[in-house]
Amino acid sequence: MDRIMAAITYNRICELGSLSAAARALGISRPMVSRYLDEMEKWAGARLIHRSTRRLTITPAGEKTLEKTRQLALLSQGIEGDTTRITPSGTLRIASAHFTASHLLGPVIPSFLAQYPALRIEVDINNHPVSLVGERIDLAIRITNDPEPGAIARYLGTCQSVLCASPDYLRRAGVPTTVEDLTLHNCLHYSRFSGQSWSFRDKDKGAISVAVRGNFSAGISSLLCDMAEADVGLAMVPEIEARFALASGRLVRVLPQLEPEPLGIYGLYQSRDHQHAALGLFLDAIKGHLG
Numbered sequence: 001m002d003r004i005m006a007a008i009t010y011n012r013i014c015e016l017g018s019l020s021a022a023a024r025a026l027g028i029s030r031p032m033v034s035r036y037l038d039e040m041e042k043w044a045g046a047r048l049i050h051r052s053t054r055r056l057t058i059t060p061a062g063e064k065t066l067e068k069t070r071q072l073a074l075l076s077q078g079i080e081g082d083t084t085r086i087t088p089s090g091t092l093r094i095a096s097a098h099f100t101a102s103h104l105l106g107p108v109i110p111s112f113l114a115q116y117p118a119l120r121i122e123v124d125i126n127n128h129p130v131s132l133v134g135e136r137i138d139l140a141i142r143i144t145n146d147p148e149p150g151a152i153a154r155y156l157g158t159c160q161s162v163l164c165a166s167p168d169y170l171r172r173a174g175v176p177t178t179v180e181d182l183t184l185h186n187c188l189h190y191s192r193f194s195g196q197s198w199s200f201r202d203k204d205k206g207a208i209s210v211a212v213r214g215n216f217s218a219g220i221s222s223l224l225c226d227m228a229e230a231d232v233g234l235a236m237v238p239e240i241e242a243r244f245a246l247a248s249g250r251l252v253r254v255l256p257q258l259e260p261e262p263l264g265i266y267g268l269y270q271s272r273d274h275q276h277a278a279l280g281l282f283l284d285a286i287k288g289h290l291g
Helices: 003-016 019-026 030-044 060-078 098-105 109-115 167-173 179-184 221-229 239-248 279-290
Strands: 049-051 056-058 090-096 119-125 139-144 152-159 161-165 187-190 197-202 206-211 234-238 263-269
Touching: 003 019, 003 030, 003 060, 003 090, 019 030, 030 060, 056 060, 090 098, 090 279, 098 119, 098 139, 098 221, 098 239, 098 279, 109 119, 109 279, 139 279, 152 279, 161 167, 161 239, 179 206, 187 221, 221 234, 221 239, 234 239, 263 279
Parallel strands: 090 119, 090 139, 187 234
Antiparallel strands: 049 056, 139 263, 152 263, 161 234, 197 206
């Protein structure tokens, strides 16, 4: 059998999670997909996928083989020549937090899919870092100043934050005038951080930070905004998340003389050489949107 086609078929099985879906995507029969998978397992000399009535699970040997078959598929496309442009197809799996999915991916995806109709995008909403290999993720979008090790990080832009609270909360609890005053307030924070400190840039003192605490935490910035609007406490959230509440007066800036430490926006992926054909194009689209 055609080993290149077997490799392409195996890639589609892993991307789509079922033999039937791979058959539909490739335009071949379900029995033929099964034959190609059998051929790949004979070629690899190991079981690549555990099959059950509910789901397919890639084995450790299957993970290693998947990386090699992706390389083989890309090499086969390269043989077509540099003048032949590869049209992105298949499934691009992206992991992101709720905020990045709503504000960064949402505005970009419709026009990107219209430009590349053979492509399918699957977004995994997760506010915790995920294993790119273990979860079969092509790209993770993270807002951080410390990208997790073991992946290539492409800088895409900056996320500006704002410290804010509702007018009623400030009337009740008082308006902070210094960073030290924040220790006297109910500070709403992100739940995935065990120790909380908020950092600022002061034009005279430079970088300063303060340990904060409060009675509410969440992994979603929109919920922190909602709680701040409900007079629960102070929140530091992405400026774009709070912009409408700030414009309407439901929230007001706190310590406006200080700039919250900005965070970088990164695209994380596993390899420069063997990546999904759409990955670089999609990163360019996000960077253009942020630009």
